[in-house]
Amino acid sequence: MATQVVMPKxxxxxxxxxxxxxxxxxxxxxxxxxxxxxxxxxxxxMEAQALTSGVLRKILVPAGETVPLGQIIAIIGEPDEDIxxxxxxxxxxxxxxxxxxxxxxxxxxxxxGAQKELAQVVPGGARTQETIEGQPLKGDVGGQATTGAAQAxxxxxxxxxxxxxxxxxxxxxxxxxxxxxxxxxxxxxAADAGxxxxxxxxxGPGGRIVKRDIEAAIxxxxxxxxxxxxxxxxxxxxxxxxxxxQPAPQFQQPAAASASPYRDEPVSTMRATIxxxxxxxxxPVPHFFLTTEIEMDKVADLRQQINESDKENKVSVNDIIIxxxxxxxxxxxxxxASFQDKVxxxxxxxxxxxxxxxxxxxxxxxxxxxETKTIGQISREVRALAERARARKLQPEExxxxxxxxxxxxxxxxxxxxxxxxxxxxxILAVGxxxxxxxxxDGQIVVRQMMRxxxxxxxxxxxxxxxxxxxxxxxxxxxxxxxxx
Amino acid sequence: MAVITxxxxxxxxxxxxxxxxxxxxxxxxxxGAYQGAYKVSKGLLEEFGEKRVIDSPITELGFAGLGVGxxxxxxxxxxxxxxxxxxxxxxxxxxxSAAKMLYMSGGQFKIPIVFRGPNGSAYQVSxxxxxxxxxxxxxxxGIKVVxxxxxxxxxGLLKSAIRDDDPVIFLExxxxxxLKGEVPDxxxxxxxxxxxxxxxxxxxxxxxxxxxxxxxxxKAAEELEKQGVSVEVIDPRTIRPLDIETIIKSVxxxxxxxIAEESHPFCGVGAELSAQIMERAFxxxxxxxxxxxxxxxxxxxxxxxxxxxxxxxxxxxxxxREVAYL
Numbered sequence: 001m002a003t004q005v006v007m008p009k010x011x012x013x014x015x016x017x018x019x020x021x022x023x024x025x026x027x028x029x030x031x032x033x034x035x036x037x038x039x040x041x042x043x044x045x046m047e048a049q050a051l052t053s054g055v056l057r058k059i060l061v062p063a064g065e066t067v068p069l070g071q072i073i074a075i076i077g078e079p080d081e082d083i084x085x086x087x088x089x090x091x092x093x094x095x096x097x098x099x100x101x102x103x104x105x106x107x108x109x110x111x112x113g114a115q116k117e118l119a120q121v122v123p124g125g126a127r128t129q130e131t132i133e134g135q136p137l138k139g140d141v142g143g144q145a146t147t148g149a150a151q152a153x154x155x156x157x158x159x160x161x162x163x164x165x166x167x168x169x170x171x172x173x174x175x176x177x178x179x180x181x182x183x184x185x186x187x188x189x190a191a192d193a194g195x196x197x198x199x200x201x202x203x204g205p206g207g208r209i210v211k212r213d214i215e216a217a218i219x220x221x222x223x224x225x226x227x228x229x230x231x232x233x234x235x236x237x238x239x240x241x242x243x244x245x246q247p248a249p250q251f252q253q254p255a256a257a258s259a260s261p262y263r264d265e266p267v268s269t270m271r272a273t274i275x276x277x278x279x280x281x282x283x284p285v286p287h288f289f290l291t292t293e294i295e296m297d298k299v300a301d302l303r304q305q306i307n308e309s310d311k312e313n314k315v316s317v318n319d320i321i322i323x324x325x326x327x328x329x330x331x332x333x334x335x336x337a338s339f340q341d342k343v344x345x346x347x348x349x350x351x352x353x354x355x356x357x358x359x360x361x362x363x364x365x366x367x368x369x370x371e372t373k374t375i376g377q378i379s380r381e382v383r384a385l386a387e388r389a390r391a392r393k394l395q396p397e398e399x400x401x402x403x404x405x406x407x408x409x410x411x412x413x414x415x416x417x418x419x420x421x422x423x424x425x426x427x428i429l430a431v432g433x434x435x436x437x438x439x440x441x442d443g444q445i446v447v448r449q450m451m452r453x454x455x456x457x458x459x460x461x462x463x464x465x466x467x468x469x470x471x472x473x474x475x476x477x478x479x480x481x482x483x484x485x
Numbered sequence: 486m487a488v489i490t491x492x493x494x495x496x497x498x499x500x501x502x503x504x505x506x507x508x509x510x511x512x513x514x515x516x517g518a519y520q521g522a523y524k525v526s527k528g529l530l531e532e533f534g535e536k537r538v539i540d541s542p543i544t545e546l547g548f549a550g551l552g553v554g555x556x557x558x559x560x561x562x563x564x565x566x567x568x569x570x571x572x573x574x575x576x577x578x579x580x581x582s583a584a585k586m587l588y589m590s591g592g593q594f595k596i597p598i599v600f601r602g603p604n605g606s607a608y609q610v611s612x613x614x615x616x617x618x619x620x621x622x623x624x625x626x627g628i629k630v631v632x633x634x635x636x637x638x639x640x641g642l643l644k645s646a647i648r649d650d651d652p653v654i655f656l657e658x659x660x661x662x663x664l665k666g667e668v669p670d671x672x673x674x675x676x677x678x679x680x681x682x683x684x685x686x687x688x689x690x691x692x693x694x695x696x697x698x699x700x701x702x703x704k705a706a707e708e709l710e711k712q713g714v715s716v717e718v719i720d721p722r723t724i725r726p727l728d729i730e731t732i733i734k735s736v737x738x739x740x741x742x743x744i745a746e747e748s749h750p751f752c753g754v755g756a757e758l759s760a761q762i763m764e765r766a767f768x769x770x771x772x773x774x775x776x777x778x779x780x781x782x783x784x785x786x787x788x789x790x791x792x793x794x795x796x797x798x799x800x801x802x803x804x805x806r807e808v809a810y811l
Contacts, residue, residue, distance in 0.1 A: 185740050185771040204772070204810050211740055211771040212810070 002077030002086055003052060006070050007061075010039060010046040017041055018066040019073065024056045030076060033203075037073070055079045060090050182209040189214040195221070196284070199341065251348040258368065259401040260351045264343035275339060275460035286459040289418050290467045294475045296434045296449040302481045306375060315379040317451075318354075318408045321431060322378050324477045326350035326370035327484055329404055332470040336403050338424040339460040345424075353402030353422060354382055356389045363389050364422060366402045410434060416452035426461045429474075430454045486667040494636035494668050495525045495601075495657065498643035499563065501672055503533050506561060509647055512539040512548055513565030513602070522567045523603065523662050549575035549600070553582045556598040561647060566602035569656060570614050575600075576621070583652040584627030599646045601655035604632070605697055605747050606784060606795055608660070615784035615791075617748035619695075620757075622654040623724045629653045629678055630724040634699035636666040638722055641676030649678060658696045681728035683735065687717035690741040690805045693732055693758055695720055698745035698777075698796055705801040716805055724754055732758065733766050740771040741808040745801050750778035772808040777801055 007017050018040040024030055031053040039046050054076040061073040072090035075083050180197045182190070186209045190197050195217050202209035251261035267275070299320050306315050329336040329350040338345040350371045353364035365385035367378055388394050404426070407419040410433035419430035430453065437450040453474075457467045477483055489497070502509050515522050517530040517540040530538040541548035545566065552562035566572045572579065579600060586594045605617040623630045629651055633639040639657070646653040668674075684699060685706050694702035699720045706716035717735050721728055736742055742762055744755040759774040780794035 183771040184767050185769050188768045210810055 002057065002075055002081050002083045003054070004072045004086055004090060005036070005048075005050075005074040005076060006072050007067050008039070008048055009069050010041045010048070014041045014069065016066055016068045019061050019063050020045055021063050022059060023047075026056055026059055028056050030054060030056050050076065052076060057081070057083050058087055060087070180209065181207055183211065186210050186214045190217075193218050193221070198284070254401075258397045260347045260349035260368070260403055262345045262347050264340070264345050267341070267343055271344065271460075285421055285423055287418075287421060287456050288459050288464065288467075289454050289456055290464070290471055291416060291452060291454040292471050292475055293450055293452050294478050295439070296451045296478065298481055299478050300434070300449050310376060313376050313379055315375050316382075317410075317434060318406070318431070319375050319379040319382060320481070321408070321429075321478070322352050322354065322367060322370050322382065322406060323373070323375050324474060324481070324484065325404065325406060325429060326352055326367075326373075328470055328474040328477060330371045331473055332466070334466045335427055335457075335462055335470040337426045337461045338403070339426065339458055340424065344461050347403040349403065351401060351403045353399075353405035353425070354385070355405060355407035355419075356386045358390050358392070363394065363399050364402060364405055365389050365394055365399050405429070406431060410451070416454055418454050419456050421456050421458055423458075426458045427467065428456050430456065486669055488665055489636050489668055490662065491633070491636045491639045491657070491664050491666075492523065492525055492662040494640035494666075495643055496527055496529070497668070498640045498647070499526065499529060500532065502563075502644055502647040503529065503537055506647075508559060509561045509563065510537045510539065510555075511563045511565065512541050512552060514541055514543055514567050514571075516540060516565050521565065523659065525657075525662070526565070545571050545574035546578060549578035550582065552598050552600075553578050553586070553596060556583075556596040556652075557586065557594045561597045561599075563599045563601060563647060566600060568607075568614060568659070569602050569604040569618050570616050572600065572602070572618065579622070579628070579652070579654070580625050584625050587651070588627060595650045596652045597647075597650045599643070599649075599653045599655050601643070601646075602657060603659040603662070604656035605658050606660065606779070606791070609786060609788055609791060610784075611786040612783035617696075617746070617779065619654075619656055619724050620748060620753045623754060623757075627652065629726065630656065631678060631722065632656045632696040632724060633722060634658075634661070634684075634694075634696050634720050636664065637668045637674075638676060638682070638720075640668050641674055642678065642722060644675045645678050648675070653678070656696065660697060661700075664700070676722070678723045679726040679728055680723070681719055681721040681731040683717060683731065684720050685716065685718040687715040687739065689715045689739055690743060690809050691717045691719060691732070691735040691739045692743045692745055692801065692805065693719050693721065693755075694745040695722070695724070695754070697747045698801075701796060701798050702745050702801055705798045705805065708798065708802055709805055712806075712811075714805060714809060714811065721758075727757075727761075729758075729761050729765065732762065736762055736766045737769045740769055741805075742770070742774045743777060743801060743804040743808055744774065745777045745796050745804075747779045747795055749781050750776055751781055753778060772810065775804045775808050777804050 010017065020038040020040045022037050023035045024037070030036060030050045032050060034050050035047045036050045036056070037048050039048055055078065056074060057077045057079075058075040059073070060075070061067050061071070067073065072086075075086050075090070077083055077086075181202060181204075182197055183204065187197070189195075189211065190200075190209075193214065195214060197209060200209050200213055200217055201207065203213050204210040251263050253261050296317065299317060303315060303317055303320060327350075329352075333346050336347045336350055338347070349369040352367045352370045354367060355362050355364050365382075365388070367373070367381055367385070370378055373381070385394070385398065388398070402422070402425060405419070405422050405428040407428060408431040409417055410431055413433050415435075416432040417430050419428045421428050432452040432454075434449050434451040436447050438445050439448045439450065440446075441448070453471070455467055455471055499511060503511070511526060511529060513521075516526045517535070517538045519540075520527045520530070526538060541551075549564055549572075552564040555562045566575070583596045583598055583600075586596050604619065606615040619630055619632060622628050629646070629649065631642050631646055631653055633642050633655075643655060646655050684694075685703055687706065692702040692706065699718070702716075702718045706718050709716050717739055719732055719735055721732065742759075744758050746753060746755045748754065750756065753776075755776040755778055759776065762770070762774055777796045777800050779796065782794065784794055785791055
């Protein structure tokens with residue numbers, strides 16, 4: 001029996017929806033749970049899924065058009081069924097008011113009105129029954145069906161939101177509600193299996209993640225590595241060769257003009273396993289910490305020389321640390337990286353976030369391409385950014401999109417500390433105070449200006465040795481600043 | 486095995502226990518000459534005489550107290566309430582005397598007494614005569630509460646209740662006296678108190694039902710099987726002591742629970758079950774525990790409204806489908 005699909009209520013405040021994109025064409029088969037269309041609501045771009053199977057016989061609302069809740073947008077039926085009556089009814093447009101009321105009632109009756117569902121279908125135009133469930137765009141968990149969703153354009157308001165907050169998410173869509181709704185059983189199963197609930201869309205009421213969603217995710221996870229292994233077995237070697245022939249990787253230009261270009265490399269099976277296992281250990285970002293002590297006498301001398309030569313622009317030790325970190329990052333691109341679920345993103349530039357304490361909190365303005373700037377330039381830029389930060393005048397593009405961060409508490413007399421990574425960055429460097437200490441040099445106890453730094457690393461992208469090598473370079477450069485030249 | 490009604494099963498249990506132990510006696514309104522308002526004591530006066538089968542005046546508090554006194558001096562009274570609605574008059578003796586005596590006498594006086602009779606709804610007897618009182622009695626430490634749902638359970642559990650040294654509230658159901666089932670012929674057949682029974686095995690959801698809702702749950706499970714849903718039905722049979730282990734084991738398997746009961750929901754046995762399931766099997770739940778209870782309102786007299794106030798198969802099926810996300 002043919003059924004009419006109506007504009008679903010996909011947000012509690014939604015009055016109308018814009019049909020962003022049809023994911024099915026007329027004549028396509030649709031089955032329960034398949035995405036039917038993307039709909040821009042007042043809040044986000046949502047996916048409407050069919051809960052009934054059949055053939056998408058007729059699209060009544062073309063992409064780009066905005067229609068009120070309850071308006072019939074399509075008809076699903078058997079391939080050879082006569083749908084002229086339903087089309088006529090849709091065109092006479094008698095249904096919307098009644099449908100809308102029913103939709104409102106359903107949403108109010110729902111336990112979790114927020115991101116709830118509901119496109120509806122009117123079988124034969126008579127009794128209303130729910131056949132489409134809207135869901136927030138979800139990540140490509142299953143490795144299928146949602147590729148389109150991942151690339152879906154977001155509304156203007158969403159873009160504004162995305163830049164205002166940390167860009168935590170690359171290819172994956174984001175959950176609109178924030179809180180993950182999950183049954184206790186499903187939560188436990190996900191923890192056991194090392195599945196990140198944030199990447200799942202629940203099939204239960206109000207988007208609750210339930211047992212069957214986890215089972216499906218586990219099944220997907222088991223099938224995928226095998227398929228991937230087969231698919232990759234052959235090209236693997238060639239890929240290595242290709243890489244060897246092309247030492248300069250191609251970087252993509254990001255959407256935001258101020259952000260660093262990057263290249264995305266697929267997450268390998270091993271990398272995915274490391275990521276999954278470690279994420280179950282400590283929070284969503286598995287941190288580990290590397291500490292080293294650095295002799296800063298030469299940096300202190302360098303700073304003095306710079307400041308004597310340019311009285312107008314007093315540089316700080318931290319400015320030099322920023323420069324050195326940037327140079328070291330470019331040499332160790334594995335550290336200048338970000339875990340993005342499906343890919344590890346390696347940045348071309350070292351855009352350094354500098355933690356600045358402000359009243360009631362802190363903010364990390366970004367020094368872009370610090371590796372290309374002189375210490376004097378960095379110094380001027382940091383000072384200006386810090387002043388603007390304290391005046392709360394920073395624009396979002398000035399404090400988002402860093403590839404690495406530095407937090408310095410030396411001025412507070414802190415010897416050493418650990419900092420928390422600012423996702424999606426891969427690492428953050430915590431810098432302690434520089435102070436004179438007795439050290440052994442050539443068998444003699446001498447006094448040197450010593451400084452301890454601790455790097456927090458996201459173990460999903462950075463392994464111990466990788467981080468250690470970066471710190472080794474960082475230390476070498478600080479102890480012999482001339483090596484930067 | 487003989488196929489008999491719950492009424493006959495209870496009658497057999499009483500007869501066998503009256504025969505087995507001369508300290509056992511039956512007392513209540515109309516239990517003798519009239520052979521019981523529901524004919525559970527049919528033939529017993531004739532067989533055992535006036536000293537063992539005693540017609541009481543219409544004074545529940547009085548004959549309940551007589552029973553407690555008799556139990557204190559070593560007899561094993563079976564006190565019949567014509568319906569448990571009338572036991573409300575006797576609650577002082579049941580709760581303050583029977584339930585507390587062992588404790589307050591420092592173990593000197595055990596109270597081996599059974600209070601039995603129909604509990605819950607009947608046929609259009611309205612608000613005051615349709616009450617399911619199990620949560621009242623189960624609330625108090627010192628009393629056991631038994632609710633059979635089959636002839637075999639009725640017989641085996643009543644015999645155990647009479648032999649038990651603690652006060653037992655034995656709740657029958659008027660609508661179920663005529664329900665037939667197989668009962669073992671063995672004269673010494675008993676079922677221990679405090680042991681639940683899995684009435685039907687399943688994997689997708691568990692229905693915990695008692696008394697009136699057990700046959701409803703079983704029919705719902707049959708219907709659901711046709712829809713491809715495998716339902717486990719558990720009858721705790723004894724509300725106190727509660728065999729929560731059997732229920733938890735089932736929840737760990739099915740991950741979803743529907744509790745079906747004819748009592749009011751508020752502070753009911755279903756609420757207690759739900760709390761214990763949450764406390765002990767939280768990590769196994771895939772859906773919130775769902776209760777199907779009698780209406781949270783006095784029982785209406787009107788037949789159509791009475792039907793709507795009670796749990797039925799359709800509501801149980803819908804509840805199972807809800808917790809199974811179907």
